[in-house]
Amino acid sequence: MTTVTVSPRDLEAVFFDIGGTLVGPNLALLGTWLRAAGIVCDDERVSLVEPFARRAHAIRRQAVLGTPGIRGLYLEEVIRHIWGDEPGEPALLQSAVDRILATALAAGHAAVPVWNHVLPGVREGLAVLRARGLRLVAVSNSDGSAEAVLVATGLRDWFEAVIDSHIVGFSKPDPRLFDAARAVLGVQARNVAHVGDQYEADILGAHAAGIGAILIDACGFWPECLCPSVDSFDAAIAILTDEQR
DSSP states (O other): OOOOOGGGGGOSEEEEOOOOTTEEEOHHHHHHHHTTTTTTOHHHHHHHHHHHHHHHHHHTTTTTTGGGGGGGGHHHHHHHHHTSSSSSOOHHHHHHHHHHHHHHHHHOSSSSSOOOOOOHHHHHHHHHHHHTEEEEEEOOOSOHHHHHHHHTTTTTGOEEEEHHHHHHHOOTHHHHHHHHHHHHHHHGGGGGGEEEOOIIIIHHHHHTTTOOEEETTTSSSSSTTSEEEEESHHHHHHHHHTOOO
């Protein structure tokens, strides 16, 4: 795989992944729903396993894109990671997922579990980029709810467009998802950078499309990644604005 560098001086636009990059799940609410569905856990346990569950979910979802059960995959992985080496009965897992989905639907949540926690530095970082005249697009592997998540979190107005894999028909790392985002803006690949939290989907997909990318890897999942790797949104913004310290 050929790497593509990020050149701040050439930037006209920045693409952002959504889940895990701009927003995260409300862990307190997720814990409440898990316990209500019969899953024994405390908030500390939920917080500990969530990044690993999200990582496993990103891998699994590639095989089931477009299927009716995709929304429950994340919940499955959270529960599996809470159980750890003592897996529960498959029927118990499915029952818990179904109960949480029903609870979320009744509460009117657009995404499950509710992805309404804007991650640290996101609003400030987007403001910095917009102030510099950069055009922003959200590019997400989603189930059709990407735009609703941004609206619910108050982030939608920062973006010229939202490219949702479910709607477009291509999913990262397919470069066509990035091509669709570029087409909306009419920009060249060399003038774009992408920021995401999943190496295979975000970084390799962006590179395949000729786009430089930055990985936010707070847990150190990819120590030998072929791209700039940072542990926070603020650090990614520093690279994009050439203000690294």
